[in-house]
Amino acid sequence: MVCTSVATVCAFDPPQAWLLDAGVSSNPRLQPRLHLQQGPIDLIIAAEGSPTEVRKAYRQATLAFHDVLSVLAAQLPELRKPLLDDGPRTVNGDVAARMVAACRPFYAYQLTPMIAVAGSVADYICNAMLAGRCLQKVQVNNGGDIALSLNAGSSCLIGINTSLQSTTHVDTITIHPDENIGGVATSGWQGRSHSLGIADAVTVLAPNCASADTAATLVANAVNLPNSKKITRRPAMSLSPDSDLGNRLVTVDVAVLTTSERAQALEAGSRLATCFCDAGLVQAVYLHLQGQSRVVTSPSLDVANLTHKSNRACVKHCQVATSNNHFQHMSPTLTA
Numbered sequence: 001m002v003c004t005s006v007a008t009v010c011a012f013d014p015p016q017a018w019l020l021d022a023g024v025s026s027n028p029r030l031q032p033r034l035h036l037q038q039g040p041i042d043l044i045i046a047a048e049g050s051p052t053e054v055r056k057a058y059r060q061a062t063l064a065f066h067d068v069l070s071v072l073a074a075q076l077p078e079l080r081k082p083l084l085d086d087g088p089r090t091v092n093g094d095v096a097a098r099m100v101a102a103c104r105p106f107y108a109y110q111l112t113p114m115i116a117v118a119g120s121v122a123d124y125i126c127n128a129m130l131a132g133r134c135l136q137k138v139q140v141n142n143g144g145d146i147a148l149s150l151n152a153g154s155s156c157l158i159g160i161n162t163s164l165q166s167t168t169h170v171d172t173i174t175i176h177p178d179e180n181i182g183g184v185a186t187s188g189w190q191g192r193s194h195s196l197g198i199a200d201a202v203t204v205l206a207p208n209c210a211s212a213d214t215a216a217t218l219v220a221n222a223v224n225l226p227n228s229k230k231i232t233r234r235p236a237m238s239l240s241p242d243s244d245l246g247n248r249l250v251t252v253d254v255a256v257l258t259t260s261e262r263a264q265a266l267e268a269g270s271r272l273a274t275c276f277c278d279a280g281l282v283q284a285v286y287l288h289l290q291g292q293s294r295v296v297t298s299p300s301l302d303v304a305n306l307t308h309k310s311n312r313a314c315v316k317h318c319q320v321a322t323s324n325n326h327f328q329h330m331s332p333t334l335t336a
Contacts, residue, residue, distance in 0.1 A: 013039045015069070017062045020044070034058045036065045041121055043142050048154065049135035057129040057138070064128035068095055068121060079117075080244040082110040089113075095124045102210035105281055106218065112244045119185055119213030122147035126209075140209075143192060145185040147209040150177040158184055162288045163200035164191045171286060171295075175205070179301060181283050183209030187220035188288075194236050194243060194250035198265055199223035200289050206282040215273075215282045223269035223289060230255035254290075262292045270294045 015038040031054050034045040045061055047054045071093040072079065079096060083089065083103045091100055091113075098120035099113035119142070126140040126147035138149040139156065144164075148156055155176050159169035164186065175181050186203045189195040195217070202220040206212035225231060232253035236245035239252070257265070266289050273285035273296040283301050287294040 013069075015066050017065070019058075034061060036062065036125070038065070038069045041069060041142065043122070043125060043140055045125065045129070045141070046137075046139045047129060047135050048137040049133070053133050053135055057133045057135055060131060060133070061125050061129045061140075064125055068093075068124070072096060072117070079113045082112050083107045084110060094127075095120050098123055098208075098210050102208075102214045105211075105279070106214060109218065111214070111218075114244050115217050116210040116214045118142045118145045119147070119183060119209035119211070122209045123183065142209075145209055145213050146183065148175065148182050148184065150175065152177055160203050160286045161186070161201055162291075162293070164188045166200075179283065180207050181205045182207050183212035185209060185212035185216040187213075187216040189220070189251040189254065193217070194239065194245055196221040196245075196248065196250060197224040197269070198231055198251055198254045198289065199269060199287060201286075202269065202288070203286040204282050205284040211281060215276050215285070219269050219273050219276070219285055219287065222272040223265050223287060225257075225261060225265050228257075228261065230257060230261075257290055259292070262289050265289055266292055266294045270296050 015036065017034065017036050020033040020035050031046075031048065031051065036043040036045065043065070045058070047057050049057070072095060075092055075096060078091060079099065083100065084107065086104050086107050089100050091097055095117075096113065099116045102116035102120060103111045103113050122140040122142040122145055126138050126149055129135070129138050129140075130149055135149070136151050137154040137156065138147075140147040146158075150156060155174050158173050158175060160171035160173065161169060183206050184203065185206075186201055187193070187195060188199045188201040189197060190200065197220050199220040202216050202223065204212040204216040204219065206215060231251060233249035234252050235247040236243040236250045237247055239250065266287050269287050273282075273287065276282045277285065277296055277298045280298070282298070284295065284297045287296070
């Protein structure tokens, strides 16, 4: 998810931190959440463990957060350059390094590392909280992109929305520690970042949040009808002058599509999601467009165990192995 206002807010907007009650006053067994905010970065953090461990983890998160935005803003020109190969790139700070690492498997798309900024911040803060601590569970929610850490015996309940503008959950899933899911991210044309596609929502489960963030954006871009007159597009820079998408056309409106048009667009996104699952980059992808849905999962993930409520007819397992060569071959067919 691309943050377009990093440079403009950093100099005069100091980081803020406060605890959210979360019902603690009425139920002492509950633990407060931590809210960290600076400029476009808005984190809601929850941890489970002993009160002492949670308090120390929140302190570590607050200390780690204090210079995140300033370090990113100082190297914004470099982070807005496309990653043209899988070779090294010199950047400063853990968050920027995570952004580059998340983009590297997708370098054929000529992405800028900014595509992974939200997920990378969430991963960084989650990792900072875990250092030296004994916690059962950590969730760092950065505007809907969530970094997770689950210890044995814990789980995380996640609702999958049909749209970034909706609170309706078409799926309710439980994530367990042994499923190699450390991040959840959602992208779509009505989100806080611009999209080249028309997906109402694409939610990705991946080993880390930065990878989920990157893949969600790419699959959401792929859910598309490139020549349809039912889609209104505008140059990204006309909407956000500092957007790293430049003059690429982004979606600003989607008229009502026919059933076959929705199926065609979702199939395009599902093909790319299948490649990502087969390459081991993500564990599951949920795609939604105007009431129609698809689910693509890794062969190693038991979607029946993961999903509590869904349209099982939409579930598509990636059982046919796809080689890395096929993945690399398909990559340049989509610009992002």
